[in-house]
Amino acid sequence: MKFFKRYTKVWGILIAVLISLLIFIFRDKLAGLQTYGFFGLFLLNIVGSATLFLPTPLFLSAFVAGSIYNPILVAIVASAGSAIGELTGYLAGYGAEDILEKDIKVQKIKGWMKKRGFLTLFLLAAIPNPVFDMAGFVAGATDVSVKKYLIAVWLGKLVKFSVISYAGASSLALFGV
Numbered sequence: 001m002k003f004f005k006r007y008t009k010v011w012g013i014l015i016a017v018l019i020s021l022l023i024f025i026f027r028d029k030l031a032g033l034q035t036y037g038f039f040g041l042f043l044l045n046i047v048g049s050a051t052l053f054l055p056t057p058l059f060l061s062a063f064v065a066g067s068i069y070n071p072i073l074v075a076i077v078a079s080a081g082s083a084i085g086e087l088t089g090y091l092a093g094y095g096a097e098d099i100l101e102k103d104i105k106v107q108k109i110k111g112w113m114k115k116r117g118f119l120t121l122f123l124l125a126a127i128p129n130p131v132f133d134m135a136g137f138v139a140g141a142t143d144v145s146v147k148k149y150l151i152a153v154w155l156g157k158l159v160k161f162s163v164i165s166y167a168g169a170s171s172l173a174l175f176g177v
Contacts, residue, residue: 037069038069038073038074038077041077041078041081042077042078042080042081043081044058044061045058045061045062045077045078045079045080045081045082046081046084046085047085048082048085049081049082049083049084049085049086049088050085050087050088051088058078058082059160059164061078062074062075062078062161062164062168063164063165063167063168063171064168065078065165065168066165066166066167066168066169067168067171071162071165071166071168072162072165074165074168075158075161075162075164075165075166076158078157078161078165079154079157079158079160079161079162080154082153082157082161083150083154083157084150086125086133086136086153087146087149087150088133088136089133089134089135089136089137089139089140090136090139090140090144090146090149091140092133092136092137092140093136093137093138093139093140093141093142094141095140096137096140096141113138113142113144114142114143117142117152118148118151118152119152120135121135121139121144121149121153121156122152122153122155122156123156125152125153125154125155125156125157125159125160126155126156126157126159126160127160136153
């Protein structure tokens, strides 16, 4: 057990990378999750957001789900799954904290993230952003609390997925449905 405690941060990086690799390898099989309704949407968003630097088109599943289900519920479920999935970037950043601690640029970002981290994470999560993993990485490396991280990311993703799911619901009107 001492081995695991001693190398906790290294394990954080390894687990985050392993999750990303497994998702990439089994990506075709994971696409079938969309057939399980809200539960499938939730899992699809966890898995899709858990990849490091491998963007996945999660907006498409929320768009389609918004045209089928209540868009508010779609936004809540999709954003919750996506926020949980984004913990892999946070975990990787937490693991790299000791490595980055000596970097002067990281020290500046660390101070900035402590002052405006919630707003930064919220805004970056609210806009379609293929490099959000970097925000999670910096948040993990700069000691932003997991609770603060999850709340900011969930609220930002809630805004983004609300727009996407309502766009999906509105698309039905284009086809006279």
